[in-house]
Amino acid sequence: MKKRIDSKYLIMKIDLHNKSGGGEMTGTIAVIMIFSIPIIAIVSDHLKSNTKQKAKMLATELELEKVKQQNFIAETEKMRLELQKMQLDYAHSADPILIDLQKEKAI
Template sequence: MIWVIIPALALTIPIIAILTDHFGKQNKIKHEMIKDQLELEKLKQENYLIETEKMKLELEKIRLEAPNDKFM
């Protein structure tokens, strides 16, 4: 009976090492993905602020060009 247990234990150690390595690589990939998503959100926010400022400037330009307009 002990001759069955010893090889079984000898085979489980490398399997556990392979699984641990795999899960570690998965976590590293998830970490990189979250970091990239955060960078993307920062760029989206920056783009939104730039576009908003551009629209404000365009609106101000239109107001200055047509000061007697009833709709403004």
């Protein structure tokens, strides 16, 4: 006589088998979580430091551009003053060519 296998017994045995294999998966997930948290922290810290460094670099570049602009304005003013001085020097000059040019300009 063959023993009759009850379907409830078979389902219960399959469930126990699945539960024992799930512990291995849980352990794997736990290990992954333990190692991924520090790695994520390191990566995010690196990105944050890169962002801060880029912000400092942009601030330095902005300051440099301001200095360049001030230098340009100073040089332009210096050249304007030199030109005015030269015009005054030539205005009082006794050079006949300059006197003729001034007369032509006035006409």
